[in-house]
Structures are given as C-alpha cells and as structure tokens.
Amino acid sequence: MNTPRIPSRRGLLIGGAAVAAGGLAAACTGNTPEEASKPAAAINGGDNDKPGTKVTIGFSAPAADHGWIAAITKNAQDVAKNYSDVTLRAVEPTNDINQQISAVESLIAAKVNVLVLLPNDGAQLNQVARKAMDAGIPVVNLDRVFPDKLSYRTWIGGDNYGMGVAAGHYVGEKLKQKNVSNPVIVEIQGIATLPLTQDRSKGFADALATYDFKVTAKQDAKFTVESGNQVAANLLQAHKKIDALWNHDDDQGVGVLAAIKQANRKEFFMVGGAGSANAMREIQGSGVLEATVTYSPTMAGSAIRIARLIAQDKGMADLVEQRAPQSLTLASETVTKDNVATYLPLGFES
Amino acid sequence: MTFTLTKKKADPPERARRGPGEIRHLGLLGALGLLVVVGLVTQPGEFATGGNISGILTLAATIGVITVGMTFVIIGGGIDLSVGALMALASVWATTLATQSYGPVVMVLCAVLVGTGAGVVNGLLIAYGRLVPFIATLAMLVAARGLGQRISERKTQLIRPENNAIESLATTRVLGLPLVVYLFAAVAAAGWVLLNRTTFGRRTFAVGGNPEAARLAGIDVRRHTLALYALSGFCCGIAALIIMARTTTGSATHGDLYELDAIAAVIIGGTLLTGGRGTVVGSILGVLVFTIITNLFVLNGLQTTDQLIAKGVIIVVAVLLQRRGLRTPT
Structure with missing residues (x-):
C-alpha cells in the first residue's frame, strides 16, 4: 500500500519559490553604507x-x-x-x-x-x-x-527656546525683506506634550512677535517620518497659500518634505530644526528647505x-578661570545656503 | 446591496449571512454624512475641494490596505496585532542599500515577499503551532519591530534618486488622484470580490463562524487560517510600498499603532470581533471616517488631543448603533 512519496509538482514549485524568496531576502538585508565615517571634528583646544x-x-x-x-x-x-x-x-x-x-x-x-x-x-x-x-x-x-x-x-x-528664536528670526527677517503683510506662518511641532517642544514653540512665537507676526496654524507630529508626512499633508490642504513653515525636527522633516513635493507646493520657504545631514543636503539644493536651526548632537x-x-x-x-564652568548652554545656530558647507561635516545622518 | 427590512425578518438564515452586514453600514454612512456636513459647514471653501478629497483618499490608502487584510483575519475568527510592525519591517527591508541596488522592481517584490513571509510565519504559529492569535501576532509585532530596527540600524532609510519610480506612485496623478489611491481601490475591490464572490470568502465566514462545523464540512481549517494571515501580511507589504512612496523612506518607526487603527476601523465597520460576520465595505468606510476626522481637525486648526477623544467616542457610538441595528446583541 505504501506508495513512494514523490514530491508533487506543486510542492516543488512552492518549495522552489520559498528558497528563492529566502535567498533574495537574505541578500537584501545588507546595509553597509558606501562612504566611510566622516572625519572627526578637528582638535583645537x-x-x-x-x-x-x-x-x-x-x-x-x-x-x-x-x-x-x-x-x-x-x-x-x-x-x-x-x-x-x-x-x-x-x-x-x-x-x-x-x-x-x-x-x-x-x-x-x-x-x-x-x-x-x-x-x-x-x-x-x-x-x-x-x-x-x-x-x-x-x-x-x-x-x-x-x-x-x-x-x-x-x-x-542645547537651547530649545533659542532654537525657536533662531527659526523665528530667520522667518521674520525673510518675510520683512519680502514685505509680506499678514503672512501665513505654519508650524509643525514634535511631540506636543514634551517641555522641549513647548519651549521651542514659545521661542518661535516670541521671536515672531518682534516683527508683529504670529503663527497662523500649528500641529504636532511625533518626530517620525510618517507622522511628519501625514501632518504636513493635512496642513497643506488646510492652507492653500503659505508664506513660511517651521518644522521642529529634521528627522520628521523627511516626511514633511515628501508631502510638500507630492502636493506640488513651492510658494513658501521652510526652516528645519536639529541640523541633520540630509536637511543640509536639501539646503544645498534649491528646494523649499532654506535653513535649519541646530540642536546639534x-x-x-x-x-x-x-x-x-x-x-x-x-x-x-x-576662559580666564582655572576650572571648567558649571553650565554651558549651546547656541542654536542657523544653517543656510551660505554657510552650509562648514556645517555639513557636523550634520548627523537621520 | 438592498436594505429590505421585511425580508430580513422573514428569512433568518439570509439575515444571518448578509442582512446585518448591510444594516450595519447605515449607522456608519450616517456618521460619514455627519462628518461631511461638519466639514462643509466649518470649512466650506476647503473641505469639498478636489485637492482635499484626493488628500483624504491618499492618507487613507496605507491604513486602508492594511484594514482589508485585517477584515479577513477578523472574519476568520483571528486577530493580527503585527500589521504595523510588518509594514515597517517590509519598508525597511525593501529600502536597504543592498535591495535598492537591484532597482525598484525588486524593492516592490521584496516588500511584498517580506510582508507575506512574516504573515505565513504568523499563520504557521497559529494554525499549526496552536498559539492563540493574540499572543502569536503580539510576539511578531515585537520581533518584527526589533528586526526592522536591527536591519536599519535605527536609521531612516531614504530611497535613492535612481529608484524614484517608487515615489512616482505618490506623485503621478491620473484624473487628479495619485496612483497609490488606485492601488488602494484595487486592493479594496479585490478584497470585496475575494470575500463575497469566491469559495475562499465563503470558507472564511465558515471558519470564523464555527471552525468545528467548517472542519466537518470538509474545509481544511488550518490551511485556511494560514492563508488568512498570509493575506494580511501580503496587504502589509502593499501598504509598505505606499508608505515608501509617500514618505520616500523605509523606517522601523513607520506604522506605529496601526494595528489599533486597523482593528478600530474593522470594528466600527460592523465586523464581529468574534468572527463569522463582516464586510470589506464597512471596514473601508471605517477607515474613511477616521481619516476625515483627522482632516477636519487640522482644517479647523484643532489640536490632536481632542481628536483622540473624538475617535474614542465614535468607536463606542458606532458599536452601540450597530447593536440597535442588529437587535440581537452578541
């Protein structure tokens, strides 16, 4: 009664496909970047x-x-x-x-x-x-x-409040130069419940107030690419004409930029936050991202x-003192097309 | 698709199989209508524009595709908590430098294969390993996120310029709608046909309604269960493709808490969490309700905190309405 078990044609097909898929999958997990690590910051102490x-x-x-x-x-x-x-x-x-x-x-x-x-x-x-x-x-x-x-x-x-201030001044000065009255200024925050996010927003609002500007709309994302993408997509729908956009975080900024590109919007300029290498490469190009304010690692x-x-x-x-200081608050620096070359080696890969 | 209430009373078996599914949509369509009215009243100039409608459908595409797979799993008496993590893993695997070197076609294949493969693992554990679906897919959720983080070294992987074909799924528009919306529509339509017009669909209802009876009727329940989880994984692979197109990245952080959004959409869509009953149409409507709520909140400049409360209230109200429609609480 025992018939020898011959693998069925279907079995062979599925088995073969599984092996091929496994091979493909295994080949695809490699993630070695092409470039070696960046030159470390020079010693100058x-x-x-x-x-x-x-x-x-x-x-x-x-x-x-x-x-x-x-x-x-x-x-x-x-x-x-x-x-x-x-x-x-x-x-x-x-x-x-x-x-x-x-x-x-x-x-x-x-x-x-x-x-x-x-x-x-x-x-x-x-x-x-x-x-x-x-x-x-x-x-x-x-x-x-x-x-x-x-x-x-x-x-x-770092200085979260100062980061907002730096972004606010960039946006304010730029809009003053362009002579825009009643500009539409949009802000995409990180996680809204964090004190650092609230500090950033306060700095931004305070700096804008010195130009008599205020934030038209703000929404919170979650520091992730996907959340930035979704929030930006909805915000772009809500505001048909924007003059300036500040996004708190360059990591989520990747999603924000993709949403802007897909909505085909170019009428405004954008400022980022943190200072990722990717954001700096965008600044070197001629897209909407014009500047980023650092909170540098x-x-x-x-x-x-x-x-x-x-x-x-x-x-x-x-310093004149004989010992190291007790407290050091690093300034948030504004990276633009003019100085991006000096900052790029310090940018982090998101 | 008829709402014949009299027939429903006269013909109990018919009602059990089809009637409630359609009745359930009434409450949901009401909710959807209400949201549209709110949109038209509060933002008359913004809400009903072509751009906004296209935007809503695009945002619904990712979670929508996942929800189609989830609908099958839940009707089949299971649950899949791993969907968000599988989407993230598929997006990461498909965007590694190694995968990207093979070009966009391999990236697409890779995303779909990884999703389906992980779904098969879920199915094997549940159908043949006899693990409770909740536990097996919870384990997969954790493991897939971990693997995604490991492969990506916790970085966001950008799609390289030579593979822009992926992004063109989100940028190329046909009749005003980006291609990802058509992909979503195709998956939804295929899901509807598969559930309502094929043996596979009828078996899904049977397995979810009463697995023992299904077994006695000659259905290979274990193999069918395996297929359901593989299908859900497949949908996650497609969703990964959409999120890659939308964000131009693969990342282990994609799809955070999607499992809850997908389950909520399926439930307010009228599918029984205990299995055996449900519709693809209801689930899609459920996804649209949630997407439109988010859209309305942003259009009106409201913060996300209240949005979460609104979502919670809608879930409860929708389920209560369905009970009234059913009149036989289960």
Whole structure:
C-alpha cells in the first residue's frame, strides 16, 4: 500500500519559490553604507589638547531610536578616540530607566574618573547621579537636566527656546525683506506634550512677535517620518497659500518634505530644526528647505572634552578661570545656503 | 446591496449571512454624512475641494490596505496585532542599500515577499503551532519591530534618486488622484470580490463562524487560517510600498499603532470581533471616517488631543448603533 512519496509538482514549485524568496531576502538585508565615517571634528583646544593624566570617562545615554540620539553616542566616541589619554567606557544604551540606573551604578563601582550622562529622564536618574557625585566622581550632565544641582558638576546642553528664536528670526527677517503683510506662518511641532517642544514653540512665537507676526496654524507630529508626512499633508490642504513653515525636527522633516513635493507646493520657504545631514543636503539644493536651526548632537563631543578637563583639573582655554564652568548652554545656530558647507561635516545622518 | 427590512425578518438564515452586514453600514454612512456636513459647514471653501478629497483618499490608502487584510483575519475568527510592525519591517527591508541596488522592481517584490513571509510565519504559529492569535501576532509585532530596527540600524532609510519610480506612485496623478489611491481601490475591490464572490470568502465566514462545523464540512481549517494571515501580511507589504512612496523612506518607526487603527476601523465597520460576520465595505468606510476626522481637525486648526477623544467616542457610538441595528446583541 505504501506508495513512494514523490514530491508533487506543486510542492516543488512552492518549495522552489520559498528558497528563492529566502535567498533574495537574505541578500537584501545588507546595509553597509558606501562612504566611510566622516572625519572627526578637528582638535583645537590649544595646550589643553596635549596628553595629560590618563582619564577614564564613563558614558551612558538612551538607546538610539532616533537619528539624533544615535549621533550623540557616535560623537562622544569620535571625540574620545582623538585623545590618547582618554579611555571611554560606554555602557549599553537603554530606554529603560531601571537599566540605566544600574548601568550608572556599575560605572560608579568601576571607579571611573568622571561620568558623562544623558539621562532618559533627569528627575528619575537624579538619585544615581547624586550618588556618583557623593562618591567623588564628577558628573557632566548632558542636555536633559538633573533637577538637583548637587547631582552634577557641569551641565552642557542645547537651547530649545533659542532654537525657536533662531527659526523665528530667520522667518521674520525673510518675510520683512519680502514685505509680506499678514503672512501665513505654519508650524509643525514634535511631540506636543514634551517641555522641549513647548519651549521651542514659545521661542518661535516670541521671536515672531518682534516683527508683529504670529503663527497662523500649528500641529504636532511625533518626530517620525510618517507622522511628519501625514501632518504636513493635512496642513497643506488646510492652507492653500503659505508664506513660511517651521518644522521642529529634521528627522520628521523627511516626511514633511515628501508631502510638500507630492502636493506640488513651492510658494513658501521652510526652516528645519536639529541640523541633520540630509536637511543640509536639501539646503544645498534649491528646494523649499532654506535653513535649519541646530540642536546639534556634537554637544556630546563637547561634553567628553569638558569631562576630560574636569578630571585633569584644567580650565577651558579661552576662559580666564582655572576650572571648567558649571553650565554651558549651546547656541542654536542657523544653517543656510551660505554657510552650509562648514556645517555639513557636523550634520548627523537621520 | 438592498436594505429590505421585511425580508430580513422573514428569512433568518439570509439575515444571518448578509442582512446585518448591510444594516450595519447605515449607522456608519450616517456618521460619514455627519462628518461631511461638519466639514462643509466649518470649512466650506476647503473641505469639498478636489485637492482635499484626493488628500483624504491618499492618507487613507496605507491604513486602508492594511484594514482589508485585517477584515479577513477578523472574519476568520483571528486577530493580527503585527500589521504595523510588518509594514515597517517590509519598508525597511525593501529600502536597504543592498535591495535598492537591484532597482525598484525588486524593492516592490521584496516588500511584498517580506510582508507575506512574516504573515505565513504568523499563520504557521497559529494554525499549526496552536498559539492563540493574540499572543502569536503580539510576539511578531515585537520581533518584527526589533528586526526592522536591527536591519536599519535605527536609521531612516531614504530611497535613492535612481529608484524614484517608487515615489512616482505618490506623485503621478491620473484624473487628479495619485496612483497609490488606485492601488488602494484595487486592493479594496479585490478584497470585496475575494470575500463575497469566491469559495475562499465563503470558507472564511465558515471558519470564523464555527471552525468545528467548517472542519466537518470538509474545509481544511488550518490551511485556511494560514492563508488568512498570509493575506494580511501580503496587504502589509502593499501598504509598505505606499508608505515608501509617500514618505520616500523605509523606517522601523513607520506604522506605529496601526494595528489599533486597523482593528478600530474593522470594528466600527460592523465586523464581529468574534468572527463569522463582516464586510470589506464597512471596514473601508471605517477607515474613511477616521481619516476625515483627522482632516477636519487640522482644517479647523484643532489640536490632536481632542481628536483622540473624538475617535474614542465614535468607536463606542458606532458599536452601540450597530447593536440597535442588529437587535440581537452578541
């Protein structure tokens, strides 16, 4: 009764197709970029850059779910590599508060000389930063601030309000030059519930007010390409003629630009935010994106330099004081076609 | 498509199979009509323009295609929580530098194959591995997002200029509508035919209504279940193509929470979450209701917070209305 099992023609066909699909799929996951990594920022710190006491810097940041955060870790590593006296101990990035606390605890236990911390949440990581300071390890607090000043030696970060101001001034001046009265100014925010988004919007509105302009419409996206695309598509429908558009974030800006292109709209100019390499390449071209205001992840590189100076008991070369400052707020810079060439190497890939 | 109430009473089997499906649309069409009136009253100059209607249909295309697949899965008695993640994974896989080097045709094939392949895995786990659909597709959701992040190294992958053919799906317009809208229409029409005019469709109702009876009637329930999840994955692959065209990118962040939007659209469209009953038309109407709400909120300059509340209220009201239409709460 047993007939030998001959594979059916259909079986062979499906099997063959599955194998082919698998082969194709496997061939398609390669993602090696063509270009090598960008040249790291040049060293220009004067005497301070000469090798000094050996320093071990502990580093902890959130996991990279966004181009900007990915660039933070990369910038820190690139700068650390340039110093022969620096050993960087970067712990596994995580978005889990508990894990970040234990990661920082492990760095304290390893007795690193100085810590650079970008907390997932300043308030929730405050205790462990304080613990490090109490154990005699200076903490350089990167961007998201700890509420307790005893928890860090130096804070360095960007200026969200200033970012809005920079965008507002670019838009305001440009529209004043063009002599536009009652301009339609549209704003696409990031996640609306975040204080940083509210600061950006406030700065934008305040700067526009100095030109007697105000924001006509604003909508929030979620920092993702897709959300930027959807919000922009609807906003373009709502406003048939726009004079200027500010989009808070260059990562979501990719989606915004695609929506503008697909709606075939060219009557306005757009300003971006953060300073991604992609946005800068757009600025070099002749599309609607004319400028972007930076909130640059290069701050992580600066944080590593400051941490090294603190550990080596040195001051900053251009300041009179003998020790590094307690707080550094980085200015939001406006990147336009005129200066984009100098900024492009610092832009991050989103 | 007739709304003969008298016949419905006289002929219970007919009612069970077709009647309620059509009755359910009444509430939804009412809601849709109400939204259109609101649009016409609040933004008379903007809402009913060709550009805005084209915009609404374009925005509905991605989630709409996914919803067609979801309708089949839910009618078949299952659920697919992995749809948003599968779309993201397919978009990432199709836009890697390696895939892009083969040109747009391979990118399209890759997106569809990855979506379908992941759907087959879902189907195998559920039909042959006897995992609960909720668990199996939840696991797929998490894993597919992870794989997408891994492949893309958590970056947004831009479509390279030489593969602009993909983007032209969103930019090329025929009769004022971009090609992606026709793609959406084609998937919806194919879904309607498959559900209402083929053996496959009748088997889907049978498997979802009573799997044991379906088995006794000679249907290979497991193979059919596998096919349903593969179909849902296939739709995710098509949706990935649309989102790639729309945003010119592939990203692991695409399709965030789409599973909930798709399920909500299917439910307000009158498909029973327990399976056995439902329509493609209802699901499409459900998608349009949600898309138009978003559109109305932006046209009127309102913030997204209230939009979420409105969506929640609509889901509850729509389901309550359907119960009244049915008169036999299930």
